[in-house]
Amino acid sequence: MIGLNARDESASEIGFWLIPAQRGRGLMSRAVALVCEFGFQPDGLGLSRISWRAFVGNHASAAVVRRNGFRYEGMARLGSIQRDRRRDTWLAGRLATDPPGPAPDWPAGEFGIA
Numbered sequence: 487m488i489g490l491n492a493r494d495e496s497a498s499e500i501g502f503w504l505i506p507a508q509r510g511r512g513l514m515s516r517a518v519a520l521v522c523e524f525g526f527q528p529d530g531l532g533l534s535r536i537s538w539r540a541f542v543g544n545h546a547s548a549a550v551v552r553r554n555g556f557r558y559e560g561m562a563r564l565g566s567i568q569r570d571r572r573r574d575t576w577l578a579g580r581l582a583t584d585p586p587g588p589a590p591d592w593p594a595g596e597f598g599i600a
Contacts, residue, residue: 488517490525497535498525518554519586526582534582541566542574556580558592
């Protein structure tokens with residue numbers, strides 16, 4: 487499952503999940519690339535920005551968006567709710583002007599990047 491949730495007329499938030507049996511094959515990375523391409527195209531959705539957030543510790547989701555040009559923007563302390571409990575949330579975003587390849591500015595220690 488993958489989708490864009492409109493934030494306003496020029497920005498959306500991407501969300502996705504994949505059943506465990508299909509993970510690790512690059513499927514979600516390709517799907518995110520296609521959705522972003524359509525989202526940014528003037529004859530698609532014509533977005534200026536696509537944002538992403540995930541609970542701290544969701545390294546697989548972070549790897550997918552990092553491979554697709556999303557730049558790390560920080561952590562929102564207790565920024566989201568899961569099962570009636572507030573949790574810290576990682577934040578990243580990609581602008582229409584950002585290149586689609588791997589983003590270079592993610593913190594090395596937290597994300598296992600050398």
